Amino acid sequence: MCTCQGAAFEYVVNLEFELRRHGVRDKANVIFFTNEYELGDFGMDGAFIRRNGYITPTNIFTESVLAEREIWSVTSAHARNIESGRLFYENLAGEEHELAFDMAMLLPPFAGVGMQAFDPPYRPKSSRFVGLFATDRGSGEGGSLLADSFSSPSNTNLSCSFAK
DSSP: BBOOOHHHHHHHHHHHHHHHHTTTTGOOEEEEEOSSTTTTTTTTOEEEEEEETEEEEHHHHHHHHHHTTTEEOOSEEEEEEEEEEEEEEETTTTEEEEEEEEOOOOOOOOOOOOOOEEEEETEEEOOOOSSEEEEEESSSEEEESSEEEEOTTTOOOOEBOOOO
């Protein structure tokens, strides 16, 4: 299971911006609550941002953005229960905690359809696959991006191919 941490990060930064723009930022504690082990993972074990000649890992970028805006973070956590104005959560160490809130936006966990990779002549390469991979089908130059086929639980195949 996963959640879209990039969207949650974007939301919390936009929320902080709007609070500042309306002159009420000093009245709000903004907290970024995430199941990520560390900030900037974004469900893909992090990435690198190249800007102005510098390369920055997303964990440093994310920590910096939140610190500059005085946004607190809770990482490695899972929401166990939500009541009016209270979030009960457990961290990776198994410790249970509670957060009080006046307004919360939570993204529910979700899972995509199962994916199966194929080798020409379309024999299954693996029954389980996670992530992106290169194929030699479709581009004529040795590299389409993404899987040739996605298998859903109902065995309906959706073809998807992106050429270079």
